[in-house]
Amino acid sequence: MREIRYEDIVKSVAKLCVEACCVQTPDIKKAFENAKNKESSPLGKSILDKLIENGKIAEKSFIPICQDTGMAVVFLEVGQDVRIVGGYLEDAINEGIKEGYVGGYLRKSVVEEPLFERKNTTNNTPAVIHTRIVKGDKLGITMAAKGFGSENKSILKMLVPADGIDGVKKVFKEAIDLAGPNACPPLVVGVGIGGTMEKAAILAKIAAVREVGSHNSDPRYAKLEDELLEIANNSGVGPQGLGGNTTAFAINVEWYPTHIAGLPVAININCHAARHAHIEL
Ligand code: SF4
Known part of the structure; x- marks a missing residue:
């Protein structure tokens, strides 16, 4: 059994928070450059230039790419031969989020409960944590x-099998139209298909952090990704919603087996900031 120390997890998570919020990943940088070359609208091109410049300034000065540094969503893949020593794993994640957001001067955007007082927790905890036990x-x-x-522009629909691919495309188009300029395009959109209601939503979230430029390993779903990207980029929304043909950088689809009577579809929208960072301990 390999041991991983509580404090090493805290330190790593704190670092990931600052890195994710201040440094664009290489795939996003590349997506911006590609989009700039393909964008047909002069205004759209100029907005892409400004967003590229914004990313460079953020990285150089280590300041956030956007003022909304988000709610922390953490995906854990815990090897079954790992033992966490010195504390509880979820406490370590939240302690790391706290250190990262407070120490990194990132905006604290989380409220204690969602409906009545909505009091800020002042340290951006708790994170939303998804854990998988792996080999x-x-x-x-x-x-x-x-x-x-x-x-806020994400959508979940419980379709029936008869809705098929056209039904999935209809839900997707609905999400793109609903998002319009408000989700700060160019977008990276995660689409989760199958499973149950909550599984589809989690798949969409996982898809939304998948590398831009990657494709689903099943060629049928890879083709669907291309078709959905075309739908998004033909919508006319464009960079920051001011028109053009770069509404999305990528549409990533993930799927899971489902019930004979169902076809759950979830669309999770990520803005151009599409911030995420990964480490393996
Ligand atoms: S959607 Fe993204 S870019 Fe727009 S304000 Fe929120 S975090 Fe910032």
Whole structure:
């Protein structure tokens, strides 16, 4: 049994928070450059230039790419041969989020309860944590800083099998139209298909942090990703919603087996900031 220390997890998570919020991942940088070359609208091109410049300034000065540094969503892949010593794993994650957001001067955007007092927790905890037990003796941590301008535009629909591919495309188009300029396009959209209601939503979230430029390993779903990207980029929304053909950088689809009577579909929208960082301990 390999041991991983509580304090090492705290330190790593704190670092991931600052890194995710201040440094664009290489796939997003590349997506911006590609989009700039393909964008047909002069205004759209100029907005892409400004967003590229914004990313460079953020990285150089280590300041956040956007003022909304999001709610922390953490995906854990815990090897079954790992033992956490010195404390409880979820406490370590939240302690790391606290250190990262307070020490990194990132905006604290989380409220204690959602409906009545909505009092800020002042340290951006708790994180939303999704844990999977996997083979091996490593601990994988992916931290996504999820802004709510885009999160609020996400959709979940319980379709029936007869709705088929056209039904999925209709839900997707509905989400893109609903998002319009408010989700700060160009978007990275995660689509989760199958499973149950909550599984589809989690798949969509996982898809939203998948690398831009990657494709689903099943060619049928890879083709669907391309078709959905075309739908998004033909919508005319464009960079920051001011028109153009770069409404999305990528549409990533993840799927799971489902019930004979169902076809759950979830669309999770990520803005151009699409912030996430990963470490393996
Ligand atoms: S949607 Fe993204 S870019 Fe827009 S305000 Fe929120 S975090 Fe910032």
